[in-house]
Amino acid sequence: MKILVGYKRVVDYNVRIQVKPDGSGVVTEGVKLSANPFDDIALEEALRLREKGIASEVVVATIAPADAQAHLRNGLAMGANRAIHVVTGDAVQPLTAARVFLKLIEKEQPQIVILGKQAIDDDCNQTGQMLAALWDRPQATFASKVEVSGNAAKVTREVDAGLETIEVDLPAVITTDLRLNEPRFIKLPDIMKAKSKPLETLQLADLGVASGDTLKTTNYAPPAKRSKGVMVKDAADLVAALKTKGLL
């Protein structure tokens, strides 16, 4: 069984993003870039399924500018067998990303596609669900546990009400939540090994994908600031302050 993993490069989660003063975007120059944390979890899950003998091959794919090869090499160093780089100048929106992944599915015929539930840059939380719809296959989103047996997967999902378990026939799309696993660290010898692993480059323009980038972002603004509050010295003062505000 082959598993396809979405592996997006984003601004590192520790970076405090600044909005450009003219509202044209956020400052990304010189900012540290990393794999989307949910995508690391997706790759880790795929690798574990391979280590259990359920999967035989793990392919990581990204849609990113030409300089994202080092990012994919990280995915290969983590343990993916192959990588596919769909090269594009500009970031694509989720519908386009889903259409690109559908093309990759047609080419690769994976039984499972694992994506992060959301990318921590645009916070859209859409691509996996859109891909499942276009593929006309099941989706198991926000996964915290995945058990594959035969041609089906039992997936536990982190939902607002608690933990929901569903069963999906394969092939299917799974999107990861935080508690699915803890991604492994990349070891130095693996970085060396990754250099010789196959990395295929495709041009987005050559894939024949209709763009779904119909949303226009017209302004970026910093969030409204909460004004600095007051410090109280003990519990009694806190209760008094809350009573003044009519909260108790």
Added chain:
Amino acid sequence: MSKVLIIAEHLNGKLNPSTARCVSCAQAIKADSIDILVLADTPDAIGAEAAKIQGVSKVLTVANPANAHALAAIYAPQIVAAAKSGYTHVLAPSTTFGKDVAPRVAALLGVAQVSDIISVVDAHTFTRPIYAGNAIVTVQAPADQILVATVRTASWPAAANGGNAPIEALTVGVELPSHTRFVELAQGSSERPDLQSASKVVSGGRGVGSAENFAIIFKLADKLGAAVGASRAAVDAGYVPSDLQVGQTGKIIAPQLYMAIGISGAIQHLTGIKDAGTIVAINKDAEAPIFEIADIGLVGDLFKIIPELEQALG
């Protein structure tokens, strides 16, 4: 001319307040009509609840045993069939329910989705947060396509009750897949107020130290009649279940009172509470970032302060 279709969220035969919050968003769009679609096995009681929300024009119910559980693969084709009868907007709450189903609807319609609407500029222009709320973007969607969007529930008040909209049973002639099956739902304790809609929330973080210690958070919450939340650190450490997580990837909430106890205040957590009325922070580290956004801060040992607090509350 905007005709809005809102996908009702419900569980165990009860309408989720997130639905009435979507109605507020639809009203901000200045919709000419606001209809609510209830997909359920037995939708009558839920539909009756939805019909009471002020501003609702009509409630459409689709009764089908296959709709007993909110499976996106089952719901989406039915929503698409309903949406195609002249609606300009399809809205769902930005809860795990809406996040799961709405993109599937959008893709089937071949349109983009706007996630997490926090304000409406006009019928096709909205603001939404990105980068864990560290930037707010204004997004314009094409006016010649159906707009699918999710509504950040914490940014919108629930529309009041008092309406009396007509309820119509709808038949959607679509084939439903059998490739996705519900197995079970393990729900947390429901005796306390619901975290997402509670007016008061007491949250604990890594500073609480253990699952056993979390009992003092629950005790304080019970005293205040508050819901209990937690930071990601506390959930990852196994102190409490994941459905209590507040933050970028957990629940986004807007209680009148939020008490962050032993929570340092990572940006990913702060994005989940930005719309809270009053934020109280109790932390032994005076430099903790939570104090930068707290309305009332108290530096000290939570294990000493909480018992004192309970005593002061009487």
